[in-house]
Amino acid sequence: MPRSDFLETLYGMTAHASHSDDAITDVDAYMQRLGQQARTAAARLRRADTASKNAALKAMAERLDAARDAVLAANARDLERGRENGLDAALLDRLALNEARVDAMIEGLHQVAALPDPVGEIDGLSARPSGIQVGHMRVPLGVIGIIYESRPNVTMEAASLCLKSGNAAILRGGSEARESNAAIAACLREGLEHAGLPEAAVQVVATTDRAAVGRLIGMPEYVDVIIPRGGKSLIERISREARVPVIKHLDGVCHVYLDASADRDKALAIAVNAKTQRYGTCNTMETLLVDAPVAEDLLPALAAAYAEYGVELRGCERTRAILADVAPASEADWAAEYLAPVLAIRVVDGIDDAMAHIERYSSRHTDAIVTENYTLARRFLAEVDSSSVMVNASTRFADGFEYGLGAEIGISTDRLHVRGPVGLEGLTTRKYVVLGDGQIRQ
Amino acid sequence: MPRSDFLETLYGMTAHASHSDDAITDVDAYMQRLGQQARTAAARLRRADTASKNAALKAMAERLDAARDAVLAANARDLERGRENGLDAALLDRLALNEARVDAMIEGLHQVAALPDPVGEIDGLSARPSGIQVGHMRVPLGVIGIIYESRPNVTMEAASLCLKSGNAAILRGGSEARESNAAIAACLREGLEHAGLPEAAVQVVATTDRAAVGRLIGMPEYVDVIIPRGGKSLIERISREARVPVIKHLDGVCHVYLDASADRDKALAIAVNAKTQRYGTCNTMETLLVDAPVAEDLLPALAAAYAEYGVELRGCERTRAILADVAPASEADWAAEYLAPVLAIRVVDGIDDAMAHIERYSSRHTDAIVTENYTLARRFLAEVDSSSVMVNASTRFADGFEYGLGAEIGISTDRLHVRGPVGLEGLTTRKYVVLGDGQIRQ
Numbered sequence: 071m072p073r074s075d076f077l078e079t080l081y082g083m084t085a086h087a088s089h090s091d092d093a094i095t096d097v098d099a100y101m102q103r104l105g106q107q108a109r110t111a112a113a114r115l116r117r118a119d120t121a122s123k124n125a126a127l128k129a130m131a132e133r134l135d136a137a138r139d140a141v142l143a144a145n146a147r148d149l150e151r152g153r154e155n156g157l158d159a160a161l162l163d164r165l166a167l168n169e170a171r172v173d174a175m176i177e178g179l180h181q182v183a184a185l186p187d188p189v190g191e192i193d194g195l196s197a198r199p200s201g202i203q204v205g206h207m208r209v210p211l212g213v214i215g216i217i218y219e220s221r222p223n224v225t226m227e228a229a230s231l232c233l234k235s236g237n238a239a240i241l242r243g244g245s246e247a248r249e250s251n252a253a254i255a256a257c258l259r260e261g262l263e264h265a266g267l268p269e270a271a272v273q274v275v276a277t278t279d280r281a282a283v284g285r286l287i288g289m290p291e292y293v294d295v296i297i298p299r300g301g302k303s304l305i306e307r308i309s310r311e312a313r314v315p316v317i318k319h320l321d322g323v324c325h326v327y328l329d330a331s332a333d334r335d336k337a338l339a340i341a342v343n344a345k346t347q348r349y350g351t352c353n354t355m356e357t358l359l360v361d362a363p364v365a366e367d368l369l370p371a372l373a374a375a376y377a378e379y380g381v382e383l384r385g386c387e388r389t390r391a392i393l394a395d396v397a398p399a400s401e402a403d404w405a406a407e408y409l410a411p412v413l414a415i416r417v418v419d420g421i422d423d424a425m426a427h428i429e430r431y432s433s434r435h436t437d438a439i440v441t442e443n444y445t446l447a448r449r450f451l452a453e454v455d456s457s458s459v460m461v462n463a464s465t466r467f468a469d470g471f472e473y474g475l476g477a478e479i480g481i482s483t484d485r486l487h488v489r490g491p492v493g494l495e496g497l498t499t500r501k502y503v504v505l506g507d508g509q510i511r512q
Numbered sequence: 513m514p515r516s517d518f519l520e521t522l523y524g525m526t527a528h529a530s531h532s533d534d535a536i537t538d539v540d541a542y543m544q545r546l547g548q549q550a551r552t553a554a555a556r557l558r559r560a561d562t563a564s565k566n567a568a569l570k571a572m573a574e575r576l577d578a579a580r581d582a583v584l585a586a587n588a589r590d591l592e593r594g595r596e597n598g599l600d601a602a603l604l605d606r607l608a609l610n611e612a613r614v615d616a617m618i619e620g621l622h623q624v625a626a627l628p629d630p631v632g633e634i635d636g637l638s639a640r641p642s643g644i645q646v647g648h649m650r651v652p653l654g655v656i657g658i659i660y661e662s663r664p665n666v667t668m669e670a671a672s673l674c675l676k677s678g679n680a681a682i683l684r685g686g687s688e689a690r691e692s693n694a695a696i697a698a699c700l701r702e703g704l705e706h707a708g709l710p711e712a713a714v715q716v717v718a719t720t721d722r723a724a725v726g727r728l729i730g731m732p733e734y735v736d737v738i739i740p741r742g743g744k745s746l747i748e749r750i751s752r753e754a755r756v757p758v759i760k761h762l763d764g765v766c767h768v769y770l771d772a773s774a775d776r777d778k779a780l781a782i783a784v785n786a787k788t789q790r791y792g793t794c795n796t797m798e799t800l801l802v803d804a805p806v807a808e809d810l811l812p813a814l815a816a817a818y819a820e821y822g823v824e825l826r827g828c829e830r831t832r833a834i835l836a837d838v839a840p841a842s843e844a845d846w847a848a849e850y851l852a853p854v855l856a857i858r859v860v861d862g863i864d865d866a867m868a869h870i871e872r873y874s875s876r877h878t879d880a881i882v883t884e885n886y887t888l889a890r891r892f893l894a895e896v897d898s899s900s901v902m903v904n905a906s907t908r909f910a911d912g913f914e915y916g917l918g919a920e921i922g923i924s925t926d927r928l929h930v931r932g933p934v935g936l937e938g939l940t941t942r943k944y945v946v947l948g949d950g951q952i953r954q
Contacts, residue, residue, distance in 0.1 A: 113871070117895055190894060196916060202905050204915050207893065211927050294927055315757065315928050336950035343952035429555070438946075451649065451945050452632055453559055463644050463948025472953070473646050473944065474638060485653050485736055486757050486929040490944040502915065502932040503893050504880075506905025508778035510785035511914070 094277040101285035104240055105292025107270035108213040112238040114268050116210050120187040122265050123234055130230070130261030131179040137257050138172050144253035145222065152246050164220040165247055175226045175254070182230040185476045188494050189236040192503060201509045206500040210236030212294040214497060215286045216479075217242045217308060219300035222250035228297070229258050229272045231479045235497040238271050240293065242286060244300075245278040252276070287312035297480050297492075317492060319457075319483040321407045321433035322352030324465045327359040327424040327450075328368060329441035336462055337364075337440045341372055343464040344438065346379045350409045352481060353436045353458075353468040357404060357414040359424045362388070365417045369393055381411040388417035404431045421446050428454055434483045436460065436468040457483050457490040536719040543727035546682055547734025549712035550655040554680040556710050558652050562629040564707050565676055572672070572703030573621040579699050580614050586695035587664065594688050606662040607689055617668045617696075624672040627918045630936050631678045634945060643951045648942040652678030654736040656939060657728045658921075659684045659750060661742040664692035670739070671700050671714045673921045677939040680713050682735065684728060686742075687720040694718070729754035739922050739934075759934060761899075761925040763849045763875035764794030766907045769866040769892075771883035772805040778904055779806075779882045783814055785906040786880065788821045792851045794923060795878045795900075795910040799846060799856040801866045804830070807859045811835055823853040830859035846873045863888050870896055876925050878902065878910040899925050899932040 094100045115123075134141065145167040152162055188208050195205035214237045216228040225241055232239035243251040255274040262271050275282050287296050287308055296316045298308045309316050326344050328337045344355035360368055369392045376383060383389075384399040396415070403414040404427070418424045421439070428437050438460035439450040447461045458468040468491060470478025475493025482488050488496035536542045557565075576583065587609040594604055630650050637647035656679045658670040667683055674681035685693040697716040704713050717724050729738050729750055738758045740750045751758050768786050770779045786797035802810055811834045818825060825831075826841040838857070845856040846869070860866045863881070870879050880902035881892040889903045900910040910933065912920025917935025924930050930938035 113897075116897065198914065198916055200909065200914060202902075202909055202914070207901075209897070333950065339950060339952050347953050440950075455555075455558065455651070456943060458944040458946060459649075460644075460946040461948060462950050463946050464952045466953040467642065467644055467946060467948075467951070468944070472640065472642060472644070474640055485941045489941055499927045499931055501898060502900040502910070504900060504902040504905050504909060506903060506909075508775065508781060508882075508904050509909065510781050510906045511789050511908040 094279070097277060097279045097281045098285060100277065101275075101282055101289065102292070104273050104275065105213070105289050108238040108240055108273060109292050111268040111270035112210070112212045115233070115236045115238055115271055116189075116212075118236060118267060120189075122267055123187065123236070124183040126233060126261045126265035126267050127179050127183040127230055128261075129264035130226075130258050131176045133257040133260045133264075134172065134176055134179070134226070134254070137253070138169070141172060141250065141253045141257070142167060142169075144249040148247055148249045155246075157246065161220060161246070165222070165250075167222055167250060171223060175223050178223075178227060179230050182234050182477060185234060185494060187234065188498050195503075195505065200511070201507060203505040205503050207503045208495070208498050208500050211497055211499055213238045213240065213292060215240045215242065215293045215296045215314065217283060217286065217296065217298045217300070217304070219244040219304065220247060222247045222254055224299060225251045225254045225274070226258070227477075228479060229255070231477050231494060232497060233262075233267075233271060235494045237497055238273075240273050240275065240286060242275040242283060248278065283308070284311065287314055287316075290314045299480055315487070317480060317482045317484065317488060317496065319352060319433070319435055319481045321483075322354065322435045323357070323405065323407050323431060323433040324353055324355050324435055324468075325357050325359055325424075325428050325432060325437045326355045326465060327418070327421070327428070327437075327439045328361060328364065329421060329424075329439060329443065329446060330361040330363040331443040331446065332361075332364065332440040333442055333462075334368070337368060338371055338375065340438070340440050340462070340464050341368075342375045342379075344466055345376070345381060345413050346411070347464065347466045349411055351466070353465050354409070355413070355438075355465050356407055357416065357427075357431065359416050359418050359427060360389075361424070362417050362419050365389070366392055369415070376413065379411060381413050383413055383415060385415040386417055389415045392417075407433070421449060425450070425453055428456075432456055435481070436465045438463060438465050457481070536721070539719060539721045539723045540727060542719065543717075543724055543731065544734070546715050546717065547655070547731050550680040550682055550715060551734050553710040553712035554652070554654045557675070557678050557680055557713055558631075558654075560678060560709060562631075564709055565629065565678070566625040568675060568703045568707035568709050569621050569625040569672055570703075571706035572668075572700050573618045575699040575702045575706075576614065576618055576621070576668070576696070579695070580611070583614060583692065583695045583699070584609055584611075586691040590689055590691045597688075599688065603662060603688070607664070607692075609664055609692060613665060617665050620665075620669060621672050624676050624919060627676060627936060629676065630940050637945075637947065642953070643949060645947040647945050649945045650937070650940050650942050653939055653941055655680045655682065655734060657682045657684065657735045657738045657756065659725060659728065659738065659740045659742070659746070661686040661746065662689060664689045664696060666741060667693045667696045667716070668700070670921060671697070673919050673936060674939060675704075675709075675713060677936045679939055680710075680715075682715050682717065682728060684717040684725060690720065725750070726753065729756055729758075732756045741922055757929070759922060759924045759926065759930060759938065761794060761875070761877055761923045763925075764796065764877045765799065765847065765849050765873060765875040766795055766797050766877055766910075767799050767801055767866075767870050767874055767879045768797045768907060769801040769860070769863070769870070769879075769881045770803060770806065770810060771863060771866075771881060771885065771888055772803040773885040773888065774803075774806065774882040775884055775904075776810070779810060780813055780817065782880070782882050782904070782906050783810075784817045784821075786908055787818070787823060787855050788853070789906065789908045791853055793908070795907050796851070797855070797880075797907050798849055799858065799869075799873065801858050801860050801869060802831075803866070804859050804861050807831070808834055811857070818855065821853060823855050825855055825857060827857040828859055831857045834859075849875070863891060867892070867895055870898075874898055877923070878907045880905060880907050899923070
């Protein structure tokens with residue numbers, strides 16, 4: 071299929087490869103071409119056998135290994151440009167690649183190759199009174215658009231998961247990582263070529279023009295689902311404007327409720343871990359709810375533990391009656407996703423009060439109860455309306471790898487199609503298959 | 513919860529009840545109120561036990577039985593108005609209720625009550641290396657908006673399926689059936705009240721103002737999914753403008769491919785049944801594909817059978833070389849959904865040619881192959897990208913009841929969430945449930 075001279079330059083990967091989107095003047099036409107090429111590739115990928123897909127993944131890993139110097143050099147140019155443009159330390163850290171991170175990408179490709187292929191799976195065939203047998207077969211979604219920022223390894227992760235699940239991918243990374251992403255994508259495409267799979271199975275949007283995003287999310291004739299990964303405002307904007315279905319989560323306002331019946335050790339361990347194991351993740355606890363009868367016992371012990379980690383506490387009146395030096399929590403605190411060592415604490419009166427608070431403030435991502443009461447555990451599991459609901463486990467377990475999916479392309483808090491951590495299966499759908507012996511309908 | 517005087521009049525169900533939406537001047541505010549009430553009801557329905565829901569369904573059936581005269585009288589007023597407004601015979605037939613159709617509605621309510629309740633089902637819990645057990649629990653979607661035309665029994669069908677699956681329903685029927693729908697809805701609400709379930713579990717949009725539809729499909733904060741049932745232009749418009757996810761199918765351009773290896777009797781029986789068993793349904797075959805080696809043998813026999821049913825044939829050049837008096841088929845015929853006794857026929861060269869035609873022209877609803885070849889059967893099942901794919905069975909089997917779903921609220925040809933006939937399960941989603949014993953993440 072035709073390539074513009076620009077793409078040739080980009081994927082030619084010379085030491086002095088520089089990015090210029092002057093060559094792409096008609097963004098609409100460019101995006102439409104990407105879309106058509108993706109659809110064509112998807113029709114072939116749908117039929118690709120597991121061996122070919124795994125061969126491509128392994129070839130991608132080999133190419134990445136062989137090209138690591140070029141990839142790191144491209145990344146160095148992105149970092150240089152980032153520093154010139156005033157990116158802060160946290161952003162530069164997300165942007166940076168090093169030998170260890172390249173190794174992790176290579177390892178990731180091998181891991182995806184080792185995953186079972188969900189495509190073609192038939193989960194059962196039931197015999198109907200008419201004589202037909204009816205079941206479901208798992209098939210790829212088709213074309214997946216991934217819009218992301220900063221982290222170049224997402225290029226590899228997203229492309230490999232889409233490929234393994236038989237989907238074509240259109241990748242739109244952040245402009246700050248454009249040379250890194252292009253370098254990684256070149257390795258991915260060489261891997262596809264090696265395995266005899268279509269090059270357009272993985273396409274990188276090669277213009278930084280913002281209009282390209284608008285087109286990507288607005289062309290349902292070519293794209294079946296959009297997966298945005300990045301900050302809340304990016305995801306909100308995309309969700310609002312997309313005409314293509316979006317798999318996303320907006321917030322991670324997660325709760326842990328310590329019931330009066332809770333085992334003390336479990337309560338303390340989970341409440342500390344859910345906040346402090348990592349602060350910037352979407353499944354980090356942001357509000358702790360403590361059942362009144364055990365507040366006087368648990369809160370001082372927790373406060374001491376949080377102090378060791380340097381976690382700032384904000385509490386309701388009843389919390390502050392027990393703990394000194396805790397700032398008052400406002401409405402804004404109950405709704406806040408801090409992504410930082412800050413925790414809101416509220417004393418509640420039993421499970422109904424806790425669930426009412428969760429119903430009101432939770433972002434429906436992950437919420438947990440610590441309890442030894444069988445009935446309350448079952449009620450919490452049944453009644454809390456979140457994508458992950460837990461009993462006696464840290465909210466930090468809401469993760470594709472921890473759940474056994476072997477991968478995670480994102481987390482969804484939406485209700486349709488897929489909910490919670492999204493692995494390979496979330497990138498597929500099912501169709502009905504019917505096996506007959508000549509049956510006709512009466 | 514508060515009711516306007518208008519709603520009181522509507523549901524008061526006097527013999528002279530007349531519909532007037534003069535009382536609803538602020539459609540936006542009215543729809544927002546419906547949405548809020550639906551959300552509140554949904555939160556309660558989510559926790560409703562199976563016994564309550566079944567009690568409500570049975571009470572609805574009893575109320576409908578007791579009120580049949582009033583329902584039929586309301587329907588007579590709709591028919592009178594319809595005749596005055598020039599509705600044709602087919603539309604009046606769809607609109608009309610009679611004793612038998614009321615009986616069918618009552619029976620339908622009992623059938624839904626007898627279905628297993630999908631809510632709360634946990635399909636398995638897997639132990640992870642971390643020690644947590646992870647599984648999925650099935651839960652309602654929340655609030656479902658159903659937009660439909662003509663047939664008053666859809667009011668009962670949709671409401672009962674939504675209720676059984678724990679969802680709140682907002683029903684927007686056609687204005688031609690407004691008195692019938694209001695009368696049926698009154699019975700539904702009395703059933704809810706009898707079982708102690710919230711009245712707003714089933715709400716009928718009581719204004720014929722078109723702006724109400726625009727609000728319904730544009731309020732994702734209150735509505736989780738829209739199910740439109742009606743003509744293609746209605747569904748297209750709704751899909752284009754909706755901000756709420758839509759479960760729909762647009763076209764039913766279905767194919768049957770008769771392979772050279774097909775058993776002759778099965779081929780003839782299926783090809784005739786898939787076209788003639790019913791003409792106006794979405795799973796009716798619209799194009800027949802015949803493998804060249806068996807065209808000369810099969811086509812005359814098929815033509816004779818179709819002639820008995822009065823089916824008009826349109827064929828490609830090779831078809832017309834075998835059959836006399838067949839009009840030429842154009843591009844438009846390959847893409848057409850006739851919903852009538854008309855059939856397009858094309859002679860093809862093997863399965864790849866057949867699948868290429870299907871890939872191009874199918875609406876991805878239902879496509880079938882008749883073959884005795886194992887390998888070709890498996891290829892067809894794997895490679896045809898439709899919501900239902902069949903071997904040696906009539907396309908007319910693509911139906912929720914035939915598939916064993918026990919119900920059908922619609923058919924979806926979309927790829928996300930649910931595909932093919934949509935039963936109770938399609939009105940639910942799943943969340944992750946995690947059972948731990950105090951595990952924390954390392």
